[in-house]
């Protein structure tokens with residue numbers, strides 16, 4: 001089942017992210033805010049009552065035309081069956097997302113699974129994917145993290161149902 005997160009999901013989302021390197025481990029508090037204030041643009045995939053998939057996302061306040069995808073996590077046992085792609089597509093149907101014409105994320109050069117996910121998503125929606133450095137290793141991470149490349153996928157389909165169909 002795909003659904004919106006609730007604050008009670010916070011600890012299990014924090015654990016799921018920890019199972020999914022190379023994702024940054026966020027603070028528990030960060031995940032709680034995502035599961036509450038940003039619940040409209042975040043999604044949980046549950047199997048037998050346990051979260052096996054998670055996407056955090058938001059509409060950047062200065063760029064409301066975008067849906068920014070922060071993290072995508074699928075438990076190792078649930079990979080390779082299209083779950084991440086389904087969660088991304090489901091977010092587009094949310095009532096909080098109408099008007100978004102582009103999806104934006106950042107990915108390190110060597111994260112093949114993440115590039116494959118967003119390339120497949122762009123292909124399925126007939127959109128183009130543009131890449132450019134966004135946060136650079138030395139200028140922005142003080143040499144402590146690889147450059148994060150921005151992937152911008154546009155145009156997003158506009159004939160979306162916005163029915164919130166993933167609600168329980």
Ligand SMILES: CC(C)(COP(=O)(O)OP(=O)(O)OC[C@H]1O[C@@H](n2cnc3c(N)ncnc32)[C@H](O)[C@@H]1OP(=O)(O)O)[C@@H](O)C(=O)NCCC(=O)NCCS
Nearest residue numbers: 071072073074079080081082083084085113114116117120
């Ligand atoms: C990236 C990740 C979310 C993919 O989840 P998933 O549910 O297995 O992905 P999907 O099954 O929806 O696959 C989407 C596409 O990516 C491809 N893909 C998935 N994993 C891949 C891999 N390891 N190598 C190459 N391609 C891969 C799939 O073949 C599919 O493409 P297709 O539709 O052309 O066949 C998952 O591997 C993960 O959690 N990784 C660790 C955390 C991470 O790196 N997150 C992304 C950065 S935010």
